[in-house]
């Protein structure tokens with residue numbers, strides 16, 4: 001199982017004047033004891049691609065049985081086969097998390113396969129850059145429905161089943177730092193992620209008495225080969241893949257991070273396996289940011305303002 005940003009992180013470091021943050025430990029290793037998740041069932045939405053697949057992989061390496069759920073069956077099946085190669089059992093369930101009936105079916109399928117999942121990773125989300133004034137009502141609705149409502153529906157179903165069974169559980173919501181800062185050009189996604197962040201804080205308190213933890217986990221820039229064309233296009237604007245393969249290293253992206261490197265997907269996976277582990281039982285309502293301090297970045301001198309329209313190469317509104 002590959003981890004797209006890995007080689008980039010290691011190979012480029014010696015060519016820079018400053019070292020940046022050290023490269024992560026090798027793919028396939030873990031700080032947690034072998035077998036930490038033996039007998040556990042972990043449900044990851046959007047577990048067939050990108051960061052969701054990387055998170056699922058780290059749970060699988062530690063012994064978990066996996067359930068991955070998203071809309072596109074072909075991608076789910078390919079990921080299932082890849083993840084099964086890590087040793088554990090994997091079930092892929094097609095599901096649109098916006099639909100409460102489909103959400104119920106995912107949990108039924110999981111229960112039938114391995115039992116009620118003890119860990120839910122709400123990773124599925126939707127996003128594309130668009131100036132707010134150009135955003136159609138349906139574009140807004142699609143992103144908010146998938147990212148915020150879908151996360152709520154999955155979390156609600158998870159909690160209802162655990163409350164009925166009297167069993168503990170752990171929820172991890174994958175967020176984005178523009179929940180706090182705002183996200184010009186991503187107004188829909190930033191608003192939805194702010195809602196997801198709020199759910200972490202509300203539900204952690206509401207459900208702690210029942211033994212259910214709810215935490216947030218925020219990735220920094222972690223490029224991977226499954227990125228949508230819209231998101232890839234956005235990275236191209238920041239750092240054209242000149243002279244590189246489209247999925248290959250992009251040194252220009254590294255140079256834009258305080259860490260002088262982008263994140264490797266496994267770094268997010270490791271954080272997820274820690275948050276849901278027996279070593280993090282008193283951590284709830286917390287959001288862990290794995291982004292090399294990029295979200296706190298400020299310059300001594302403010303850069304010139306460039307509108308979202310200009311950044312996206314769009315002419316004046318209405319023309």
Ligand SMILES: CCC/C=C/C(=O)SCCNC(=O)CCNC(=O)[C@H](O)C(C)(C)COP(=O)([O-])OP(=O)([O-])OC[C@H]1O[C@@H](n2cnc3c(N)ncnc32)[C@H](O)[C@@H]1OP(=O)([O-])[O-]
Nearest residue numbers: 125126127128129130136137138139142143176228230231
């Ligand atoms: C950057 C770092 C942070 C990263 C965070 C992430 O989340 S990365 C994770 C990123 N991963 C993902 O996002 C994965 C999942 N994403 C997806 O499946 C699609 O991107 C989806 C969100 C559009 C949902 O699909 P769907 O089948 O439910 O919907 P649909 O196709 O029917 O479109 C609905 C409406 O949206 C409109 N619209 C669409 N694109 C654009 C655009 N570029 N511009 C403007 N508008 C656009 C479209 O025209 C339509 O409006 P209309 O015309 O009816 O008024």
Ligand SMILES: NC(=O)C1=CN([C@@H]2O[C@H](COP(=O)(O)OP(=O)(O)OC[C@H]3O[C@@H](n4cnc5c(N)ncnc54)[C@H](OP(=O)(O)O)[C@@H]3O)[C@@H](O)[C@H]2O)C=CC1
Nearest residue numbers: 046049050051070071072096097123124125174176221222
């Ligand atoms: N990559 C990055 O640098 C960053 C990512 N993030 C967050 O990390 C998470 C993963 O992002 P990333 O891996 O990059 O993105 P991907 O586009 O690879 O993953 C999104 C996943 O969500 C699934 N999905 C989308 N809509 C639905 C739906 N309606 N029902 C069920 N599943 C759905 C998709 O599968 P399918 O199409 O089959 O439904 C896909 O597997 C997201 O929450 C994102 O916001 C945050 C900051 C930075």
